Amino acid sequence: MTTLVIPGNLELLSTEHAGRTLRLTTDARKGTVVLTDTPFCHVIHQKFRSTTCDLCYTFSETDGEPLLQACECGIHYCSEACQLKALPRHQGVCGFTNREIGGGGVGRKKKSANRNNKKLMTSVNLLLSAVSNPLPLATLYNQIDESSISVSTPGKKRRLEDSDKCEVALKQMMPCPLPAGSYAHALNTVHFNAIGLYDAHGDESGFLVSPLMAMVNHSCVPNCCQLVVDGTVTLTALRHIEAGEELSYSYVSMEGGDRARMESILDTWGFECNCRRCRGEPQAGFDKEHVCVCGSICLQVDRTTSECVCHPAKVLPLLSKSR
Numbered sequence: 001m002t003t004l005v006i007p008g009n010l011e012l013l014s015t016e017h018a019g020r021t022l023r024l025t026t027d028a029r030k031g032t033v034v035l036t037d038t039p040f041c042h043v044i045h046q047k048f049r050s051t052t053c054d055l056c057y058t059f060s061e062t063d064g065e066p067l068l069q070a071c072e073c074g075i076h077y078c079s080e081a082c083q084l085k086a087l088p089r090h091q092g093v094c095g096f097t098n099r100e101i102g103g104g105g106v107g108r109k110k111k112s113a114n115r116n117n118k119k120l121m122t123s124v125n126l127l128l129s130a131v132s133n134p135l136p137l138a139t140l141y142n143q144i145d146e147s148s149i150s151v152s153t154p155g156k157k158r159r160l161e162d163s164d165k166c167e168v169a170l171k172q173m174m175p176c177p178l179p180a181g182s183y184a185h186a187l188n189t190v191h192f193n194a195i196g197l198y199d200a201h202g203d204e205s206g207f208l209v210s211p212l213m214a215m216v217n218h219s220c221v222p223n224c225c226q227l228v229v230d231g232t233v234t235l236t237a238l239r240h241i242e243a244g245e246e247l248s249y250s251y252v253s254m255e256g257g258d259r260a261r262m263e264s265i266l267d268t269w270g271f272e273c274n275c276r277r278c279r280g281e282p283q284a285g286f287d288k289e290h291v292c293v294c295g296s297i298c299l300q301v302d303r304t305t306s307e308c309v310c311h312p313a314k315v316l317p318l319l320s321k322s323r
């Protein structure tokens with residue numbers, strides 16, 4: 001297995017409370033891009049495929065210049081250059097990304113069964129995209145590490161046990177060269193490392209997995225914000241970060257208050273957050289900043305429109321910091 005290449009200003013370490021984590025070895029000023037990373041798999045939700053480039057994720061309004069269509073499977077590209085570059089990968093996923101998972105999910109009620117089915121489908125499509133990547137499969141295996149299931153991740157443990165039971169079904173469903181016994185684990189890996197993609201209106205248009213960014217842990221009082229720009233995932237310092245500090249960004253939206261946020265973390269990411277904000281401790285230095293709905297403390301806020309750096313094209317209701 002090839003090892004993950006960590007840039008010189010970063011260090012990968014293991015923590016008891018949250019598994020692996022990345023920390024800085026040098027100070028970083030507010031506004032510095034501390035990490036850039038190239039995704040190795042992604043899935044664009046079906047509804048967004050005609051308006052989102054399947055290579056660089058450029059979003060194009062339907063009333064604007066139409067995107068080039070790649071083929072009947074519904075995947076589009078913004079330029080011939082993107083289409084050409086994506087060809088080797090496209091051949092791997094073409095025709096498979098719309099497959100239905102039989103049985104309608106595992107939940108008791110129809111609604112939750114559909115939700116489960118949709119989540120599973122997204123993860124399967126992500127995994128298909130991962131194994132279609134001409135990059136070595138080792139990139140995916142780097143993400144598979146039991147030690148990342150820390151004591152604070154009860155949901156993750158449960159999900160791993162559940163999907164172990166459907167290993168055989170998954171193997172039949174996915175035309176991918178994964179070794180026997182690793183399908184369910186790989187599926188969970190993409191699920192728990194997926195980063196949301198958003199269109200210009202801030203609506204979720206898909207997911208991607210990026211090898212280095214997958215090592216960055218969550219905090220509800222993050223020191224960075226994560227953005228996807230021109231197909232590259234970036235992490236930007238929201239304040240001065242000292243050498244030795246762990247990097248973090250918020251995995252969830254801050255919309256809906258503390259309870260909704262904590263539930264969303266457990267449901268989507270499988271862990272119980274124990275940050276200052278979740279413990280209800282005072283947050284020094286937090287009051288002077290605006291908190292965006294994505295959880296980031298905004299660097300640039302246009303006072304007239306409330307546009308922020310995290311969601312440049314979306315006018316956001318900025319939240320109050322007081323709990």
Ligand SMILES: C[S@@+](CC[C@H](N)C(=O)[O-])C[C@H]1O[C@@H](n2cnc3c(N)ncnc32)[C@H](O)[C@@H]1O
Binds near residue numbers: 017019143152153274
């Ligand atoms: C994107 S991965 C981050 C890297 C992960 N620590 C690893 O070792 O692979 C997300 C997972 O990390 C863990 N995690 C991230 N932030 C956490 C936090 N604040 N507290 C506890 N666990 C956390 C959870 O298991 C979560 O599902």
